Amino acid sequence: MTTGAVPRAEVAGLLCPSFSPASKSCICYVDGGLNVHGIEGDIFSYLIQYYTIHGSLSTGANETSCNFNQNAIPPGRCSTENAAPWGRTFGGVGGKPNGEDKPAGGFGSGRTFGNRATSGNRFEERKFSSFDREVVDDDQESQSNREVSRRGGMIAGGNRDGRGSGRGGFGRFGNDETEKQDRRQTFGGFGSKRGGFGASSGDSQNRGRGGRGGYKGSNEEVIGGFGRGMWKSDGDSEAGDGAGPKVTYVPPPPPEEEEAIFAHYQTGINFDKYDNILVEVSGHDPPPAILTFEEANLCPTLMKNIARTGYLKLTPVQKYSIPIIMAGRDLMACAQTGSGKTAAFLIPILAHMMRDGVTATQFEQQQQPECIIVAPTRELINQIFLESRKFAHGTCIRPVVTYGGTQTGHSLRQIMQGCNILCATPGRLLDFIGREKIGLRKLQYLVLDEADRMLDMGFGPDMKKLISSPGMPSKENRQTLMFSATFPEEIQRLAGEFLKAEYLFVVVGQVGGACSDVQQTILKVNQYDKREKLVEILNGTGDKRTMVFVETKKKADFIATFLCQENIATTSIHGDREQREREEALYYFRSGKCPVLVATSVAARGLDIENVQHVINFDLPSTIDEYVHRIGRTGRCGNIGKATSFFDANSDSPIAQPLVKVLADAQQEVPVWLEEIACTSGGIGFSSPRGNMFASVDSRKVYHGKENHHSGGGGGFTASNISAPDESWD
């Protein structure tokens, strides 16, 4: 596989075990599945995609470009002599890129990818070549990383210290534990191999630890903490044992100008229809709902902030949740995506804090927040933080955010300046509690947003750790609030551990129901035709902001690359991208510079992006709850949206049954063929724990009535085997 190997030589910044300086070439071969051997195949293919998307590859003394000649394999030869620039070789059909007479075979004649991806036979360095790298400024410490980023994440010339967060993604490349075998087989060179640089393809703990890694920069910040276990959901490698790279990314500061702080988008034509949705409150002695903000008896500053945010009317979840929270009750609330759950908990919490005269205390070594909010993804927790800033504006209450993938020193400095509301992802929160930077003595409110996700297998252990942390008030002595659009019964049961026995359960509409403002279309498209169909749809929608969901991180990059080649301005977000890149991707998507965002499930929940008009499930998710969250990125706050899902009968049949139910419940057209598949498939073992059962009731009633809602397709899941997805989210 490798001949004349000179270890640690580089190919375009990639350590290439087979690089020979004499011939400036490396020997490698491409197998039938398009796995490139000899230079860490998966990583290599990822690099190609990466450079194609980010287009910052340059060639220098220690760099070379590679081509893979499909006709000459195995083995194929890659060399500087016959190489076209990388950005131009991807996607060819085993021949000459774009008609040029080069021996470059391209990388596209695999079983699934490639043949159809080659209209131009060319990936050019275009719109995304620099990604405006200066948008977010790093601090001094991360100078070298800045260089890394400008160049697209890799540095030529040897093992650079100070890679910092670098291309941490490689560390986990190939760790797609949940990637389905069938998909792997048809996915050509992307996703069939495990491992990679610093990868630990094992369990989720290792995933987090080995995570972004393999490199250790000289300027690493060694951080003590709870040790390995706690990192499993964090997804960055500020590891407790100092083995991971330092994370140096400092996010841009939040806006200070009032106009930006209170920026919001318009409610849609269906906003008033929220009033017609049935709301059910279960539990003892619930306080009555309020109909207007005035009835909530909020202090003038908060009222003013609410008005500036553009809220005139309460949404149903707010009508019920605000008085419940203000009455000091624990709450589990389930309401459709985009219907204002964030404000439903922030407003009453802030109302209490303002009433109690809470003020931030600066420069205390250990901050004691009154409220902790946790959410499963970095972008979501940041969004919640920005919302809390709106409502707290002009008061002495200080919200702070901290999440993985960002420099801890920066977060700590923010916290030290005073912290009343701490918005955090779980790994980072546990770290700070473990390091006694955050104390829990004053904690009154614990909020789990996307609570079903926070309690499932992925984050559940972290949440348990959190509630048993030293100083954590018992559930009797704190107020615990849980919000989501989906609440599988098993998760509801688990939630009991966190909530007082007499908690209230508010259900707006149906638990797990899709937002009825989203027009859902299911298309039967087989694996091989998906890309063509995607391009057809995107070409027909012009500049409409569209999110395209795929199943794996690698595929996200691949599809983004492919769309770029098709001249569709696209960016991507997934857990193998650096945090800086993730935020840039969102920035470009939000601003409309890249109207298409290819995403994994990391972007499925909570993200509130204005004007997302279309969600495309290129791959259907494996659970119906995930489907509901994904399509909920559009049709928010009374606006209408569209969701199109590609259904491949070979792999998606198990979700047919719950899908039919979701469509029917949302008064959507159910294709006859889908109903037929649903009838024959049964959905066993695939759907969410609730299978095809859509409880519109509090699961406590279910126990009392001894009903069994797992018949007919629940698949016998228990809470502990609700799968953690492909992503490490936190």
Ligand SMILES: Nc1ncnc2c1ncn2[C@@H]1O[C@H](COP(=O)(O)OP(=O)(O)OP(=O)(O)O)[C@@H](O)[C@H]1O
């Ligand atoms: N009462 C209101 N009036 C007008 N706009 C509102 C109101 N409440 C919330 N919004 C806006 O609606 C949008 C969706 O709210 P939010 O993100 O809280 O939804 P969500 O229910 O948490 O959705 P998801 O389930 O996807 O997390 C936000 O832009 C928010 O500012």
